[in-house]
Amino acid sequence: MNFTQKEILRFSTCGSIDDGKSTLIGRLLHDSKNVYEDHLASLQETSRRRNFAEELDFSLLTDGLKAEREQGITIDVAYRYFSTPRRTFIIADTPGHEQYTRNMATGASTANLAVLLIDARNGVTIQTKRHAFIVTLLGVPHVVVAINKMDAVEYREDVYNAIRDAFSDFAQRLAIPDLRFVPMSALKGDNVVTRSTSMPWYNGESLLELLESVYIGSDRNLVDLRFPVQYVVRPHMDFRGYAGTVASGVIRTGDEVLALPSQQVSRVKALVTYDGEVPEAYPPMAVTVVLEDERDISRGDMLVHRHNLPQVERHFEAMVVWMGDQPLDPAKPYWLKHTTQTLRARIDEVRYRTDVNTLQRMPAAPLTLNEIGRVVFTATKPLFVDAYQRNRETGSFIIIDTTTNATVGAGMIIAREPAGRLPAQTASSATAADMHAHSGSITPEERARQLGQQPATIWLTGLVGAGKTAIAYALERRLFDLGATCVVLDGENVRLGLTRDLDFSAAGRAEHLRRVAEVAKLLNANGVIAICAFASPDAAQRAQIAEIVGAKRFIEVFVNAPLDWCAQRDTSGLYAKARAGQLENFPGVTAPYDPPCAPALTLPGAEITLDDAVARLVATLRTHKVLSIAVKETP
Amino acid sequence: MQRYALSHLQQLEAESIHIMREVAAEFERPVMLYSIGKDSAVMVRLAQKAFHPGKLPFPLLHVDTGYKFPEMYRFRDQFTKEIGAELIVHKHENAGHLHPFDNGCQKCANILKTQALLDALRLNAFDAAFGGARREEEKSRAKERVYSFRDQFGQWDPKNQRPELWQLYNAKLHKGESIRVFPLSNWTELDVWQYIQQESIPVVPMYFAKERTMLERKGQLLALEWPNELKSGEKPVTVWCRFRSLGCVPCTGAVRSRATTIAQIVEEMMTVRTSERATRLIDHDQDGSMEIKKREGYF
Numbered sequence: 026m027n028f029t030q031k032e033i034l035r036f037s038t039c040g041s042i043d044d045g046k047s048t049l050i051g052r053l054l055h056d057s058k059n060v061y062e063d064h065l066a067s068l069q070e071t072s073r074r075r076n077f078a079e080e081l082d083f084s085l086l087t088d089g090l091k092a093e094r095e096q097g098i099t100i101d102v103a104y105r106y107f108s109t110p111r112r113t114f115i116i117a118d119t120p121g122h123e124q125y126t127r128n129m130a131t132g133a134s135t136a137n138l139a140v141l142l143i144d145a146r147n148g149v150t151i152q153t154k155r156h157a158f159i160v161t162l163l164g165v166p167h168v169v170v171a172i173n174k175m176d177a178v179e180y181r182e183d184v185y186n187a188i189r190d191a192f193s194d195f196a197q198r199l200a201i202p203d204l205r206f207v208p209m210s211a212l213k214g215d216n217v218v219t220r221s222t223s224m225p226w227y228n229g230e231s232l233l234e235l236l237e238s239v240y241i242g243s244d245r246n247l248v249d250l251r252f253p254v255q256y257v258v259r260p261h262m263d264f265r266g267y268a269g270t271v272a273s274g275v276i277r278t279g280d281e282v283l284a285l286p287s288q289q290v291s292r293v294k295a296l297v298t299y300d301g302e303v304p305e306a307y308p309p310m311a312v313t314v315v316l317e318d319e320r321d322i323s324r325g326d327m328l329v330h331r332h333n334l335p336q337v338e339r340h341f342e343a344m345v346v347w348m349g350d351q352p353l354d355p356a357k358p359y360w361l362k363h364t365t366q367t368l369r370a371r372i373d374e375v376r377y378r379t380d381v382n383t384l385q386r387m388p389a390a391p392l393t394l395n396e397i398g399r400v401v402f403t404a405t406k407p408l409f410v411d412a413y414q415r416n417r418e419t420g421s422f423i424i425i426d427t428t429t430n431a432t433v434g435a436g437m438i439i440a441r442e443p444a445g446r447l448p449a450q451t452a453s454s455a456t457a458a459d460m461h462a463h464s465g466s467i468t469p470e471e472r473a474r475q476l477g478q479q480p481a482t483i484w485l486t487g488l489v490g491a492g493k494t495a496i497a498y499a500l501e502r503r504l505f506d507l508g509a510t511c512v513v514l515d516g517e518n519v520r521l522g523l524t525r526d527l528d529f530s531a532a533g534r535a536e537h538l539r540r541v542a543e544v545a546k547l548l549n550a551n552g553v554i555a556i557c558a559f560a561s562p563d564a565a566q567r568a569q570i571a572e573i574v575g576a577k578r579f580i581e582v583f584v585n586a587p588l589d590w591c592a593q594r595d596t597s598g599l600y601a602k603a604r605a606g607q608l609e610n611f612p613g614v615t616a617p618y619d620p621p622c623a624p625a626l627t628l629p630g631a632e633i634t635l636d637d638a639v640a641r642l643v644a645t646l647r648t649h650k651v652l653s654i655a656v657k658e659t660p
Numbered sequence: 661m662q663r664y665a666l667s668h669l670q671q672l673e674a675e676s677i678h679i680m681r682e683v684a685a686e687f688e689r690p691v692m693l694y695s696i697g698k699d700s701a702v703m704v705r706l707a708q709k710a711f712h713p714g715k716l717p718f719p720l721l722h723v724d725t726g727y728k729f730p731e732m733y734r735f736r737d738q739f740t741k742e743i744g745a746e747l748i749v750h751k752h753e754n755a756g757h758l759h760p761f762d763n764g765c766q767k768c769a770n771i772l773k774t775q776a777l778l779d780a781l782r783l784n785a786f787d788a789a790f791g792g793a794r795r796e797e798e799k800s801r802a803k804e805r806v807y808s809f810r811d812q813f814g815q816w817d818p819k820n821q822r823p824e825l826w827q828l829y830n831a832k833l834h835k836g837e838s839i840r841v842f843p844l845s846n847w848t849e850l851d852v853w854q855y856i857q858q859e860s861i862p863v864v865p866m867y868f869a870k871e872r873t874m875l876e877r878k879g880q881l882l883a884l885e886w887p888n889e890l891k892s893g894e895k896p897v898t899v900w901c902r903f904r905s906l907g908c909v910p911c912t913g914a915v916r917s918r919a920t921t922i923a924q925i926v927e928e929m930m931t932v933r934t935s936e937r938a939t940r941l942i943d944h945d946q947d948g949s950m951e952i953k954k955r956e957g958y959f
Contacts, residue, residue, distance in 0.1 A: 033672075103802040104795045104803075108850070128823070130823075134826045242664075247664055258712075258713070260714035260715065268710070298709065299709035300709075309675065310666065311673075311681070311710070362828050365685070421825070423825060423826075423830060430834060431830075432824075
């Protein structure tokens, strides 16, 4: 028998004070013969002394700290170890009181599986829901609901079924990938290690059997290579290696890899370990990567495959579990530690907080200890991130207080899908599919025929003051005169109504543009031409807008004017403010402006008359067949 | 085993290496506590692996009470020389002169271990110190962090530890503060021996059973070496035994055993019914004694 070929299963246990969690762990350790005799002897003695009882108090085995034993409560996450011939187990034993959300999150962060305890006499309680929510939030892939104290309800099947159904109903809102139920009595040992004879109606496995057999092989992400460089090993001039732990994916000798953020490309020459070179490495292997070319790569950089990139983002959103004694202060910078990078970040917004007991979204307020909320961050440098749901290693970060150095929060990055779903609270895909079914019976061809035009979205991008709005309205006039049906959307008319709830933070701007894109899409769907005038300085966001509208209908027009010319024309004083450092995210001054790579048309704003601009636009629309059908030519 | 799966020892190894690299990258002056025992042996091997083909980027520190076994000193000097590690030996001025039997284990450990350790860390301005402690060893260790935060006086406050999520360790310190790092946190005693077997790591011969002439006192088998002496009425006994855990001569007991090879020790570990610290007198002085020692600055 080869004892070294076993897997580790990490699991966390959550339950409230009286659910019998400590008893369960004690029973698990004791019945699987993992308690040492001297520990047992001291347990017997303490049980007698404290409770004057002859029955063993297993909870004394797990309440480690003197302070805890004196108060009779568990304060902190405790780690326990036991093994069976099939697996070795690491238990994160987390206390379940309301004020310990932080500990539950800590225990769940590394767990493959969570055991949720329910007292059969009480059924699904608010605490149960909270535990389930936190476990799901932390992305624990397997959940076992242990319905405990079955002995106290005469081992009745109907009690078990009712609790199982109640939990299942609730869990539909949570998307737990693998959910199981076990009826159990930790006190009597039913279905903990050995199967119970008191519940013949239950044909499933005991808890330990489940823990030994649950398939965890696919819990890891083996698709997206992410190798955060941790340490540069450079013992002499002839060796330069990048040491790190494979966060996800598989890296092989000979692979072409791209280094972020520099975007330099090289090939893997060798994967070095103390025990020799290996042909491939996968998570969680710790190796040293040697590349074929000399590259300037250091800690905090990330090696990835060229055609599978993480998102490179300064700006992102995350669900945050707040762990600090002081509430989150949106005015204050914090450090974020993400993979092997630690950098400063600003909090743009707390979108909402979630009441962990009801799962209701509450109005955003500064998060306080043990609260959970959705937060928008902007970091000083880009992070290389994936959505937490897809990648636990590159989707997670901790928040550190810059004054006290305490770890005050844990963040889980939310998928940044193509703009469609950017900051919005999206419908589930099922709902989206439903809505699609209700489109009307008028075809796009019919609309095009009636209106005499093909719908399109003309997107004017450029610096503030380049003349976009003036051109937009001049174009509208001309198209109207030509008999076309069109609508202008610009920053002002949209900000006054449709997006007036949004601020000018990066997230606010992104959502603003997303809504505009959706409106343009609706207009186009109804045959109408949309003329949009928005600075929209971020090329990636414009690409997302094109995706929403549909690439075929999206006509990108670059109104290109020199910065100084724009600033001179500016009567609103915005440039002066931005240059004085009072306006953040101002394109060309306090934020970059990415010119389009391949616009349908470029209009030199400073050198062209309005009439010229409109004439060129109309010509472009003709080449794009927008106006080809039956628009009347006026001489 | 399926493809792309690591054995539990490989997983533990990878985790420990990750921790060591993190510390080497983020702290100015790390040091590795070296206590000559099996846990230190494993820790040093893991460090060699973490920085291969480079050398250890930090020195080893032995806090010497002056009461260790002669075999341990011999092993220490030879081993550290062989692997080319820098070794710092720090002794308290009273090392070897503060008789534990006269002063009690608590006080002895406080001065010769804790005080000496704190002095050594301060004198060398070390801001991170690796220790081989494992959570499984003792109750109060079960809640210890991988990065155990210590204040300016090296003290541990169980209520003021930083939450540790994922593999993200918070390395931010104010001046004067330090951390103790426990890269073997998730290892059990059995894992340690299995790893020693798998990697053929050299260990002090005292771990292997042989016939030794010992002194039996209060159920403990103690070595008949200085400063242990027979008291009136006590007789030496010759028994097959080995040391399961190595400490100072006066307070380290042996266990009866016939395990003369690592494979036999591993086998013994799989059936053993008592914890390793049962042979360390120091832990039995009073209820929660480990917790008290840690609060004062012990590992």
